[in-house]
Amino acid sequence: MTGRPVVERAVGTGGRVSELVIETHGLRKEFRDRRGLHVAVHGLDLAVPAGGVHGFLGPNGSGKTTTIRMLLGLARATRGRMRLFDHEVPQHLPDVVDRVGAVVESPKFSPNLTGRRNLLLLSRSIGVPDTQVDAALETVGLVGRDADRYRAYSLGMKQRLAIAATLLKQPQLLILDEPTNGLDPAGIREIRETIRDLGEQGVTVLLSSHILAEVQQVCTSATIIGRGRMLASGHVDELLDAGTPSHRVAVDDPARAGALLAAAGLPATTDDDGRLRVESDDPAAITRALAAGEVWLTELTPLRRDLESVFLELTAGEALGEEGAR
């Protein structure tokens, strides 16, 4: 890996220029096992701007955890370059490690101690003042439950305590690998709110996930990967605008409507509830095609694309078998 004299910059929507907190260039990770060579990360160029929450999205097995482990010096890259806060890593990780918090694997807390006691032990071992414990508990919304023993915590509370532990050092970058894994909807909501608050407080958060619905609500920007390769990256609004616009249409006779639309060059699929999803941003063309066959609309709604449909479109066929990534 070689050093570079200039700071890379990313240009977002509207010409906004922002410093990059995380960069990778041509990052590659190969694993060798008895079945041969397995490429988990395939020349990945990642650019995470400072501030806000950046989604790192991909199907299971697409290389998210492996990438994060390389960034944190927990796994060695086969090839490529990585920078955190403009420092080459892993060589200069000691220079930036105090600015980075990460929840990658479940941290070890003592089950018989309270949440607060666990954090106090940790804060003293890393030499930060006890007041940081109060601040961290406050940020993750555990005030009021901090005197409960860890073993009595719900999964969501355990995950929030793990995030609180990383906040003791007041990191500028927080890396969270699938933080909502195994949580119920209430737990997911709690973590989502915590992450959103952190982003609003100016912490840059890299949030890896394969669950899109909740990510869309907190991320300002995102990178979507499949088979260890970048598929798309940018502000969430840009990603949403990149796909095919569509309309939802309700009619009495969906089958006939589908045929009329197809004949007019407007592809449509039928949803579970019998309504049609027409791939077109032209409501007049849809109305015209149906009226020509005397099919009358009872609903015509423009559909805002969601990150989930963009993700599914981009990662179609990316669900990985072991062979897929070889």
Ligand SMILES: Nc1ncnc2c1ncn2[C@@H]1O[C@H](COP(=O)(O)OP(=O)(O)OP(=O)(O)O)[C@@H](O)[C@H]1O
């Ligand atoms: N230590 C290892 N040895 C061999 N293969 C590995 C190792 N770690 C990961 N892999 C493989 O690398 C690929 C990427 O795995 P990784 O855990 O990075 O994906 P992921 O996107 O984080 O998936 P998930 O969403 O399931 O956590 C997978 O095919 C996985 O089996």
